[in-house]
Amino acid sequence: MAGEPQPAxxxxxxTKDFPGVRAVDHLSFEVHPGEIFGLVGPDGAGKTTxxxxxxxxxxxxxxxxxxxxxxxxRDPESAKHHLSYMPQRFGLYEDLTVxxxxxxxxxxxxxxxxxxxxxxxxxxxAAGMSEFPKRPAGKLSGGMKQKLGLVCALIHRPKVLxxxxxxxxxxxVSRRDFWRILYELIAEGVTIxxxxxxxxxxxxxxxxxxxxxxxxxxxxxPDNLKSKLGKGVLSVxxxxxxxxxxxxEHAEGISSxxxxxxxxxxxxDDAKRRSLEFESRLKNAGIPxxxxxxxxxxxxDLFVDAVTSGSTGPRxx
Amino acid sequence: MAENHSxxxxxxxxxQFGEFVAVDHVSLETRKGEVFGFLGPNGAGKSTTIRILxxxxxxxxxxxxxxxxxVSRQPESVRxxxxxxxxxxxxxxxxxxxxxxxxxxxxxxxxxxxxxxxINWALDMxxxxxxxxxIVGTLPGGWKQRLALGCAVLHKPPIIFLDEPTSGVDPIVxxxxxxxxxxxxxxGVTVFVTTHYMEEAEYCxxxxxxxxxRIVALGTPSELKQKFMHGELLLVECAPLGAxxxxxxxxPAVLDAAVFGNSLHLVVRRAQAAIPEVKKFLADHGIAVxxxxxxxxxxxxxxxxxxxxxxxxxDPRPS
Numbered sequence: 284m285a286g287e288p289q290p291a292x293x294x295x296x297x298t299k300d301f302p303g304v305r306a307v308d309h310l311s312f313e314v315h316p317g318e319i320f321g322l323v324g325p326d327g328a329g330k331t332t333x334x335x336x337x338x339x340x341x342x343x344x345x346x347x348x349x350x351x352x353x354x355x356x357r358d359p360e361s362a363k364h365h366l367s368y369m370p371q372r373f374g375l376y377e378d379l380t381v382x383x384x385x386x387x388x389x390x391x392x393x394x395x396x397x398x399x400x401x402x403x404x405x406x407x408x409a410a411g412m413s414e415f416p417k418r419p420a421g422k423l424s425g426g427m428k429q430k431l432g433l434v435c436a437l438i439h440r441p442k443v444l445x446x447x448x449x450x451x452x453x454x455x456v457s458r459r460d461f462w463r464i465l466y467e468l469i470a471e472g473v474t475i476x477x478x479x480x481x482x483x484x485x486x487x488x489x490x491x492x493x494x495x496x497x498x499x500x501x502x503x504x505p506d507n508l509k510s511k512l513g514k515g516v517l518s519v520x521x522x523x524x525x526x527x528x529x530x531x532e533h534a535e536g537i538s539s540x541x542x543x544x545x546x547x548x549x550x551x552d553d554a555k556r557r558s559l560e561f562e563s564r565l566k567n568a569g570i571p572x573x574x575x576x577x578x579x580x581x582x583x584d585l586f587v588d589a590v591t592s593g594s595t596g597p598r599x600x
Numbered sequence: 601m602a603e604n605h606s607x608x609x610x611x612x613x614x615x616q617f618g619e620f621v622a623v624d625h626v627s628l629e630t631r632k633g634e635v636f637g638f639l640g641p642n643g644a645g646k647s648t649t650i651r652i653l654x655x656x657x658x659x660x661x662x663x664x665x666x667x668x669x670x671v672s673r674q675p676e677s678v679r680x681x682x683x684x685x686x687x688x689x690x691x692x693x694x695x696x697x698x699x700x701x702x703x704x705x706x707x708x709x710x711x712x713x714x715x716x717x718x719i720n721w722a723l724d725m726x727x728x729x730x731x732x733x734x735i736v737g738t739l740p741g742g743w744k745q746r747l748a749l750g751c752a753v754l755h756k757p758p759i760i761f762l763d764e765p766t767s768g769v770d771p772i773v774x775x776x777x778x779x780x781x782x783x784x785x786x787x788g789v790t791v792f793v794t795t796h797y798m799e800e801a802e803y804c805x806x807x808x809x810x811x812x813x814r815i816v817a818l819g820t821p822s823e824l825k826q827k828f829m830h831g832e833l834l835l836v837e838c839a840p841l842g843a844x845x846x847x848x849x850x851x852p853a854v855l856d857a858a859v860f861g862n863s864l865h866l867v868v869r870r871a872q873a874a875i876p877e878v879k880k881f882l883a884d885h886g887i888a889v890x891x892x893x894x895x896x897x898x899x900x901x902x903x904x905x906x907x908x909x910x911x912x913x914x915d916p917r918p919s
Contacts, residue, residue, distance in 0.1 A: 325770035326741060425642055451768065454641035454796040455900045456907055459858065466859040470842045480768040483799065483900070487861050495770075505861055520822055522805075525786055541775050542782050544635060544804040545820040573822075578896075583771045583799075590772060 289352060291316040291443050291474035292337060296346035299332050306332040308497040309346065314476055314490075317469055321488035322478040323582070328494040330478035331371070334447045337476070338368035351442050351474075367441035371448050373432035377421030381412065384420050385435055392439035399438065406434040409464055426457025433464065437473075444468070446477040450484065462487055485582040493586060500589050509580045512588060514538060515554025516580045519561065520546040521572035530568050531561055539587055546572070550584055607632055607790055608653060608759065613662035615648050622648040624813035625662070630806075635781060635791045637804030641907060645813040646794045650761060653792070655679050667758050680709070683752040686763035690748035693737030697728050700736055700751060708755035722750035725780070742773035746780065753784070760784070762793045766800055778803045798899040809903065811910045821899060829897045830905045831855050832871040836864040837890040838882055847885040853877045856908075865895075867905065 292314035299307040307329040314320040322330045335341035337348050339359030348355045353362035375384055382403075389399040407413045410430040415423070420431060429449055436444065450458045465475055477488070485491045486505045493501040493508070501508055521527045527547045532540060536557045539550040551557040554577040565572050608630045615623040623645045630636040640646045651657040653666050655675030664671045667681035691700050701722050710718050723729040726746035736744060745766070753760060762781070766774040781803070785791050793804055801807055802821055809817040809824070817828045838844050841859055848857040848866065853874045856867040868874035871894035882889045897905075 325773075326768045327770075455798065455903050456641050459904055463858060466842075466845075481797070481799065482771060483898075489862055522820075525782060542779060543802050543821070544637070544806070545822050587771050587775070 288316050290314060290349075291351055292320075292476060293349040294333070294337065294346070295348070297333060297336055297343050297348060298345035299329075299336060299341070300344050305497050307336070307343075310492075310494075310497070310499055311346075312492045312499065312502055314474060316474050317472055318489040319465055319469055319475045319477065319487070321485050321491035322476065322494060323480075323482060323485045323488075323491050324494035324500075325480055327496065328480075329497040330480075330494060331447055332497075333494075334368065334370075334445050334476070334478060338366065338445050339363060340368070365441060366443040366445060367436040367439070368445040369432055369436045369447065369449060371451065373429075373436070375420045375428060375432060375435070378419055380417050380419055381407075381423070381431055382416040384431060385438060388435040389438045394439050402438055402440065403434070406437055409467055410434055411460065424457075426453045426460065429453055429457075429461060430464070433461075437468070442472075442474065444473055444475045444477075446475065448478050448480060450479060450481070458484075482583045482586055483581065491582075493582070493589075495586070495590055501585065505582060508582060508585055512550075512580045512585045514580070514588070515551050515557070516578050516584055517549045517551055517554055517558055517561070517575055518546060518578045519549065519565075519572055519575050521565075521570070523570055523572070526568075526570045527565065527572060530565060530570055534561065534564065536560075539584070539591065548578075550580075550588060607667075608636070608792055609663075609665040610649075610653075611663045613649070613652065613664055614660045615645075615652060615657070616660045621813050623652070623659070626810070626813070626815055628808055628815065628818065630790050630792065632790055633785050633788045635785050635793065635803065635805045637801050637807040638792065638794045638810065639796060639801055639807055639903065640810035641796060644810045646796075646810060649810070650763070650792075650794055653678075654682060654684065654761060680755070681757050681759065683755070683757040683760040684763070685748050685752040685760065685765055687765055687767050691736050691744060691751065694735065696733050696735055697723075697739075697747060698732040700747065701754070704751035705754050710755050718754050718756075722747070722754060726750045741769055742776065745769065745773065745777055749777070749780065753789075758788070759790045759792060762791060764795045764797060764800065765793070767795070767797050774799070798903065801899050807899075809906055811907050814910075816906050816910050817902075824899065824902050825897050828906055829902050830909050831867045831869050832874075833895050833897045833901060834866040834868055834871055834874060834878065835860075835891070835893050835895045836866055836878065836882075837862070837892075838864065839888050839890070843885070844882060844887045847882070847887065848878075851878065851881045853881075865901075867901075 290313040295311050297307055297310040310333060322333060324330055336343045337350060337355060339355040339362050342356060350362050351365040355362040385403045412430060450461055490504050492499055519527055524542050524546050528542050536552045537549055541548040558575045562575055610626055610628050613623055613626045638646055652659050652671055653664055655671050655678035658672055666678045669677040671678050701719050705715055766777050781791055795801060806820055807824060808815050817824055844864060845857050845859055848854050853868050854866050858865050875892050878892055879889050
């Protein structure tokens with residue numbers, strides 16, 4: 284489209300083989316400038332391999348990738364000026380203080396001192412870490428370490444940020460904090476590609492690519508993805524979840540059934556019709572239940588539906 | 601003994617490390633055949649409590665009875681009557697399936713007369729019959745997980761402790777794993793899960809939320825969502841988002857505002873009263889509002905709300 288800005292990241296047919304396994308299989312997607320894009324999938328989906336190829340530290344076997352206009356396959360060095368890659372285990376020096384770690388990365392990226400001090404102060408404030416410049420990195424909590432890693436990765440004002448599972452092992456409170464910082468960064472014009480194994484985190488991204496065993500399952504905004512499920516989801520609240528499951532397991536119209544802590548989560552063809560049917564069925568069987576409610580589908584519902592129904596090939600929006 | 605052998609009973613449990621109170625008068629009781637979730641952020645006192653319950657750490661005061669044995673006086677008996685499995689520590693990757701099973705059977709002192717039965721049982725439940733000689737490191741994640749669980753319960757303990765057993769795994773594998781857990785619970789085994797992943801918490805029959813050493817909420821997942829959220833949740837679709845979040849910091853009706861993908865999540869006192877106020881407030885600030893709707897809170901919303909309130913020193917329980 285005319286006037287449309289160039290994508291910040293273009294992946295085209297990226298493929299990577301390891302002995303006995305195709306880790307990434309002809310993966311193509313584009314990331315718009317200024318958005319938070321999620322590479323979402325369980326362990327072994329190919330997220331880390333994809334990020335490494337985009338960061339220019341692992342050559343693909345096939346395909347090409349551009350980051351901020353630079354070809355990362357043919358010219359990885361020039362692409363590195365515009366991007367920052369934060370691997371799962373970011374290399375913080377545990378016996379150096381917060382301040383010293385930042386200084387180290389600033390020197391590595393050739394950031395000048397006055398620029399560094401101003402930028403570091405701003406980033407530490409955003410991360411809520413202004414009070415701890417002298418604390419050794421090894422004495423920080425897991426969430427704080429992740430935030431310090433982010434500060435170091437951002438010290439040279441990259442245009443594109445690649446994050447590999449930054450919230451793994453981070454508790455929900457610190458995770459929200461971390462996302463708040465990411466949203467502040469895009470306001471500065473940074474483009475963010477982040478990976479996560481938590482499907483619920485997909486909802487926080489502007490757009491996501493859902494991966495499974497190296498292949499792209501879906502690629503769209505979270506809302507559009509949910510509407511693609513094209514099925515209803517019902518939640519049956521009951522203290523007798525196992526009995527509810529036994530009764531409904533083979534009922535007509537159910538495509539997936541999951542036992543939860545206080546009931547059963549069902550994906551059905553027609554929520555309205557089935558909820559009435561199931562209600563009378565459970566009543567007749569004498570199984571106690573609280574309510575049967577239609578609920579919003581989750582990204583997990585979509586993922587499970589796609590993988591179990593064996594749908595192949597990406598569906599674009 | 602009066603206590604149910606298949607349960608965990610904790611009364612006024614306290615653990616201090618010097619001045620620091622890691623566990624602060626915690627009391628709770630699990631039921632036989634229950635999947636009980638122990639939730640909390642890092643550093644809340646989860647691991648300390650689990651170590652006490654497994655007989656690895658002595659409490660400063662209070663009492664804990666696990667499988668009918670007092671953890672302070674009979675830690676050995678406690679350890680013989682529990683199973684433990686975590687995502688991190690589980691199997692020996694360079695040993696065969698059968699070697700792992702035999703090793704754990706030895707560690708848990710499974711009597712030789714029952715050994716064959718239990719090995720067969722573990723192979724069946726992990727779907728690995730006929731695959732006894734495969735090296736564990738080469739197995740797909742889901743199989744490994746079932747085998748790890750099988751090994752943790754070779755001695756048929758009445759109580760199993762699970763520490764973040766399914767974080768990061770394929771949702772299909774996770775569902776199968778939890779189905780297995782619920783089947784075991786159906787047979788009377790009590791399952792005590794520690795986690796901070798809401799995806800795992802949803803599988804628990806009841807949840808206790810621990811924060812700064814204290815229990816701040818206890819109930820089923822739906823009870824927590826209905827009763828313990830401080831305020832109600834609104835979804836706001838508007839543009840531009842950044843300006844909206846900034847403006848809403850000073851909106852009287854709004855307790856918290858956060859960007860959530862392409863929309864905002866607001867915490868307000870009463871959703872119905874706040875909807876028109878928020879619409880007007882944003883319009884007055886020149887922000888285009890597409891939609892404001894009341895949405896049910898997720899477990900994570902409840903978790904964040906409770907820990908934030910507790911952190912401010914307020915009593916998080918609803919008045």
